[in-house]
Amino acid sequence: MPYRARSEPVVLKILRILNKRIKLSGDEQRYYLNQEKGFEGEVQFDLLTVKLQRDCHILNDLQLESNKSSFQLDSSLIFQETYSIFEVKNFEGEYVYDSEYFKTPSGKDIQNPLDQLKRSKLLLSQLLQSLGSKLTVEAYVIFINPHFTLYKTPADLPFILPTQLNSFMKKLDQKPSRLNQSHKDLADKLISLHQPVPPKIQLPNYRYETVKKGMSCCKCDSFSVTIFGKKLICGKCGREEFVTVAVMRNVEEFKLLFPDRKITTNVIHEWCDLVDSKKRIRRILGKNLKICGVHQWTYYE
Ligand SMILES: [Zn+2]
Incomplete structure (x- = not known):
């Protein structure tokens, strides 16, 4: 059972309501559907982490702050020696790797999530240090959608492609790990620091008068x-x-x-x-x- 379970993000709930009560623009509609898809991907990954047999704490969806910078962790696992974080992406289709963008012939490029992952890793490391924790942070991007392919991916990146997911989860489950009170204290502390509403929420403009x-x-x-x-x-x-x-x-x-x-x-x-x-x-x-x-x-x- 997750130590902190995932719930539907407030932003997504609001977008769902707006989607039926106002006319969203094309961009807003895409943004809403991306949020919906992203959440679906995270829930899919939860189904895998919850199967882990190892002694670990699962913390889903944390919105934290470190050095006055906000960052969000889709999913994280506290093991005895490591704190593993996962950025879950529910991308679909065929892409070619590029350091800035994943490219597609149709021109619908998507931003390479690596920078975002590095940033979260750094901010979390600083936060753990300030809390007196000595856990090493490991960070991965999980591509959860089985219909996603990324050609020319350099082998040394912390990317877990759909075809690698099963063996990756097996490897995670072999990590030697025995948790004690300090791990529980850390989990509780991070949960207490969680900010329920992300600082910068992007929402379409709406007024009472114009909402259906x-x-x-x-x-x-x-x-x-x-x-x-x-x-x-x-x-x-x-x-x-x-x-x-x-x-x-x-x-x-x-x-x-x-x-x-x-x-x-x-x-x-x-x-x-x-x-x-x-x-x-x-x-x-x-x-x-x-x-x-x-x-x-x-x-x-
Ligand atoms: Zn009905």
Whole structure:
């Protein structure tokens, strides 16, 4: 079991909501899909690390800071003598190696992740040193997608191509390792230093006024939903969901998009744009959230 499990990044959650509620530009759409794909790749790699039999702590998705510089570790493993970090890439297709870019005949080049890896390795080494840890940092780029090929890759790079992944994981699992309290303390310390929201998040511009209101289906994201009694029913895929659950799901979306706005009956009534009675909204909010304030100043947390 991972010592720190991966959860869906906030940025990805927001992008998913924006994707159905505003019109993303071509670039924004690509950025969103890349985030989605990147996360999928990380989850794939988690399925491999979790199978390791060796004594090691698995720390997924850490956002840290060292020397006032932020860096992110997709996946890391604490062994007895080493701290292994993995930059996971879910690239797909055939590329030719180049020190700056991986090149493709179609011109859709992608940046060589080596510099990013070196930077993370250096910053982490400094951070570990400042925490009094003597572990040696090992850093790898994992190309997780079986449909990825990188021609002319120099052999001495810390790149693990899809065809090498199995034997690499086997080798990792043969590392002699016995963990003690100091390893656990280090893991706890790093988790306490994790920053839940990355400092520079790239998001499309949006305003409350321009974001589509209404409730969407929990399965297919369609806004063609209707309320029948206690159920919300999707006209596109037929999925049924309790209105209470659907409203709270949409409240969560509102909170993610507008974290500074207060949740009130009026606000959510307008946001959901489907539930006729404000009374019903008030009852749902009151049941599921903490009521603050009184009368017309009531809001929910
Ligand atoms: Zn649906």
